[in-house]
């Protein structure tokens with residue numbers, strides 16, 4: 001539909017801007033956010049129009065910041081919401097669900113969502129070159145979708161990434177730039193490059209549009225639960241954008257009359273070795289202290305998260321909580337999820353499941369609560385994190401005797 005985007009609006013002072021490739025308020029330096037004409041959207045949107053849409057995040061196109069039709073990332077989103085009965089039984093939960101973005105298209109992480117929206121928007125704004133500052137998964141999604149869209153692509157990553165994520169860039173043949181530093185160094189550099197070159201940096205100058213793609217995780221969850229918001233959600237935090245947008249997405253559905261008032265509690269999850277947001281929340285303060293990341297959860301290793309403040313605010317609004325887990329707990333939780341549900345998650349998934357365990361133990365999530373854990377990336381991309389902890393295959397000769405001697409089995 002046309003006319004659904006009013007423009008951009010400063011999240012701090014409310015000043016209005018046109019829907020351009022800009023992200024910072026000139027007056028107060030606050031971040032800009034897309035402002036919608038909800039009355040117009042309400043006229044055309046219903047549960048039926050959504051259900052008749054494509055089996056991708058684009059079934060929610062009326063709530064996403066593009067003017068025309070979707071042109072990039074047509075298969076992204078609409079991933080399974082798995083009723084995790086085995087893991088639920090293990091933890092003592094009857095209604096535990098995994099939102100399984102380990103099988104997202106095309107690059108097996110939730111970043112395929114934000115990039116589908118960002119590149120569709122970048123194209124309609126006339127950009128020919130796309131770029132990003134990434135902790136790994138974002139670069140994979142930008143590289144793959146730019147290849148499909150025929151756009152020139154530059155991805156900037158910290159120099160210590162997992163080999164699966166590096167290869168997952170190179171295969172699509174973008175320009176891959178490894179920066180000697182951590183993500184926060186990469187991001188600072190990219191802000192300078194974005195100010196000088198006419199490129200669509202998905203998480204810098206077109207961040208307001210990119211970030212909206214995360215709302216699709218909330219929309220799909222509510223639809224898949226039968227048009228109901230969950231009681232509890234557990235969300236991994238890197239920049240904090242995903243958490244704030246899940247909150248925004250659920251509340252938009254209510255505002256448009258598609259679900260009841262939202263009583264969902266948000267629970268933010270970080271790795272102990274990079275937990276600026278969760279640490280601030282637990283201390284009861286609104287502002288976090290930036291840290292130098294040191295964790296196996298590299299996809300979440302942002303020491304100075306752009307939306308950390310807003311993530312704390314949204315979590316308070318929902319009367320939720322935040323917590324962090326150690327690298328050992330991350331590995332144990334990856335194994336637990338795999339061995340109970342057959343889902344091989346990356347380290348961020350270990351963070352989510354690890355914090356979920358703590359929430360149950362601390363009594364914050366109860367047996368009957370409808371609980372959704374967001375598992376946002378695929379374990380095949382972070383094999384280094386677990387390879388020492390999964391044992392070795394049994395090796396035998398191709399002979400029955402060797403099998404019977406070398407493989408313990410029931411007979």
Ligand SMILES: *Cc1c(COP(=O)(O)O)cnc(C)c1O
Pocket residue numbers: 109110111137138236237238239240241242243299300346348349376377
């Ligand atoms: C980027 C990422 C996140 C978190 O994203 P933010 O919106 O920056 O908080 C979570 N999980 C995975 C696997 C990611 O790659």
